[in-house]
Amino acid sequence: MSEALRTVSFKIYRFNPEVDLKPFMKEYQLSIPKDKDMMLLEAIMRIKALDDTLAFRRSCREGVCGSDGMNINGRNGLACITLLSALKEPIEIRPLPGLPVIRDLIVDMSAFYAQYEKVKPYLINKDPVPAKERLQSPADRKKLDGLYECILCACCSTSCPSFWWNPEKFIGPAGLLQAYRFIVDSRDTAKSERLEALSDPFSVFRCRGVMNCVDVCPKGLNPTRAIGQIRSELLAEGG
Amino acid sequence: MVSSATSLTGNGLRDWLYQRVSALVLAVYTLFIMGFIMTRSMDYAAWVGLFHHTGVKIFSVLAALSLLVHAWVGVWTILTDYIKMASLRLSLEIVVILALLFYFIWAIIIVWSV
Ligand code: SF4
Ligand code: SF4
Ligand code: FES
Numbered sequence: 579m580s581e582a583l584r585t586v587s588f589k590i591y592r593f594n595p596e597v598d599l600k601p602f603m604k605e606y607q608l609s610i611p612k613d614k615d616m617m618l619l620e621a622i623m624r625i626k627a628l629d630d631t632l633a634f635r636r637s638c639r640e641g642v643c644g645s646d647g648m649n650i651n652g653r654n655g656l657a658c659i660t661l662l663s664a665l666k667e668p669i670e671i672r673p674l675p676g677l678p679v680i681r682d683l684i685v686d687m688s689a690f691y692a693q694y695e696k697v698k699p700y701l702i703n704k705d706p707v708p709a710k711e712r713l714q715s716p717a718d719r720k721k722l723d724g725l726y727e728c729i730l731c732a733c734c735s736t737s738c739p740s741f742w743w744n745p746e747k748f749i750g751p752a753g754l755l756q757a758y759r760f761i762v763d764s765r766d767t768a769k770s771e772r773l774e775a776l777s778d779p780f781s782v783f784r785c786r787g788v789m790n791c792v793d794v795c796p797k798g799l800n801p802t803r804a805i806g807q808i809r810s811e812l813l814a815e816g817g
Numbered sequence: 818m819v820s821s822a823t824s825l826t827g828n829g830l831r832d833w834l835y836q837r838v839s840a841l842v843l844a845v846y847t848l849f850i851m852g853f854i855m856t857r858s859m860d861y862a863a864w865v866g867l868f869h870h871t872g873v874k875i876f877s878v879l880a881a882l883s884l885l886v887h888a889w890v891g892v893w894t895i896l897t898d899y900i901k902m903a904s905l906r907l908s909l910e911i912v913v914i915l916a917l918l919f920y921f922i923w924a925i926i927i928v929w930s931v
Contacts, residue, residue, distance in 0.1 A: 743898040747819045776829075780819040783829035784894075812830045 582612040586621065587668040590632065594681050601679070605668070618665065619646055619657035634683040641796060644731035647674050648683050654733035654794040674736035676745065689745040690732045690752070696775075697749060697757035702768035718764035725759035725804060727797050728752060734791035734801055740784045748784035749776070751791035751801030758804040761811060773808075773815050782808050821897070823910055825890050836890040839883035846880035868931040881924035885917045 586608045593601035606625050610616065619639055626632045634657075636646040641659040648657055649672040651665055662669075677685035703712065735741045735750035749757065757776060760766050776782045782805060791801040825832050857863050867873055892913050900906040 740898070775818050778819045779821050779824040779827070779829040779832050780897075781829065783833050809830070809833070813834075 583609045584612045585609055586662065588621075588625065589668045589670045590622075590625070590683075591672040592632070592682055593679050594631070594633075595679075603670070610662075615661055615663045617658050618650060618660040618662055618669070618671075621662055622657055622671070632683075633681045642729060644729035647731040647733045647736070647796075649673065649675055654737045656731060656733070656796045659796060674732055676736045676742040677732075685736075687732060690730075690735055690750070693735070693745070693749045693753040694730065694756060696781075697753050697760070698768070698772065699756045699760065701760065701763065701766050702771075703765060704767045712765045714764050721762045721764075722759060724799055725755055725762070728755055728759075728799055729797060731796060733794045733796055734799075737790040737794045738785075739788060739790070740786055744780060744784055747780035749781045751785070751805070754782060754785070754808060755799060755801045755804045758808050761808065769811075770815065773812055776808060777812060782812070823907070824893055825886065832890050835886050839887040839890075842879060842883040843887060846876060846883075849876070865931060868928065874928050874931070877928045878925055881921050881928075885921045888917055889914065 588606040588608065589603045590606060591601055592598070592604045606629070608621055608624055608628075610621070610624070617639075619636055622632075622634060623636075626634075634646065634648070636658060637643040638645075639658045641656055644656070646657045647654060650657065650660055651670050654674060657671075671683065673679050673683045673685045677687060677689060680686050701712075730752060732752060734755075735752045738748075738751055740748050741750040757772065761769055761772050766772075785802070785805045787802060789802050792799075792803075795801070821827060825835060853867060868877070893910065896906050896909055896913075900909060
């Protein structure tokens with residue numbers, strides 16, 4: 579018995595620097611069961627079964643690891659939690675913008691991670707280590723909500739024009755969200771040093787409030803708000 | 818910490834505050850002048866009369882200063898966004914600063930000559 583099928587069309591960015599002179603968009607037609615919806619990642623994996631030269635990253639396939647960030651019909655998102663039925667055809671898939679392409683949908687994230695590293699994304703505490711653990715009140719713990727959930731998929735930073743223009747100087751929304759996550763943590767004692775390190779005209783202040791970051795974050799986080807809070811903290815410290 | 822010798826104050830928060838305060842001064846000044854134009858019958862005498870007040874002169878110079886500050890922060894941001902070649906950027910920055918200073922001094926001369 580043959581299943582009823584439908585065809586979904588794709589245009590996927592292809593570039594293999596070892597053989598291609600320049601990037602090009604390759605068209606694919608994928609047949610899937612008519613009554614079946616699926617996540618975009620599943621479709622891309624089916625395309626790879628037809629053309630195994632296609633390269634992309636993925637791991638958890640459930641929106642947790644942050645490895646399959648890509649530009650889907652002009653908007654950054656995670657393929658694994660994007661429903662095929664929600665997308666207009668032909669579905670155009672490109673690598674995350676603003677970062678060097680290693681191959682096809684795989685980008686070099688070094689610049690992104692370098693900015694993340696700059697904000698010292700770990701607790702710094704000069705007080706003596708307590709016998710058991712550093713306690714935090716439920717109210718203080720609550721301040722980390724909306725910050726700690728970031729999976730570093732880079733969808734936000736690579737949709738931010740300020741990050742495109744100054745990837746070595748502007749921390750970018752993802753890094754700044756994490757910067758604030760540690761600034762506001764009651765167990766961290768390095769708040770002043772953290773703020774001091776962000777006080778130049780680029781690291782934070784290159785944010786122009788475009789809010790592309792908020793628009794695309796697949797975890798529903800709000801880097802623009804965190805950036806505003808960092809600004810307020812800087813203001814409170816007296817610049 | 819990213820160093821930036823050519824920004825107005827070299828400090829992100831201060832640059833940002835200066836731009837906002839100067840925007841406020843410019844907004845108030847614009848409303849003031851527009852209010853004057855719309856409520857008075859405009860002729861040369863009324864215009865000269867307005868600028869005879871020392872307060873108006875000071876306000877005008879303050880507005881010109883705000884324009885200088887505001888424009889420099891804004892143009893500096895645009896240049897550091899889009900001009901990647903350091904030598905070209907520096908040249909453009911110098912041209913813009915000189916032009917802004919020239920206009921500022923010119924504005925003072927005009928206002929005080931009334
Ligand atoms: S803030 Fe959101 S979009 Fe940005 S890296 Fe974190 S999870 Fe991804
Ligand atoms: S709000 Fe700021 S960080 Fe977010 S996209 Fe806009 S400029 Fe970038
Ligand atoms: S594969 Fe892990 S987030 Fe999509």
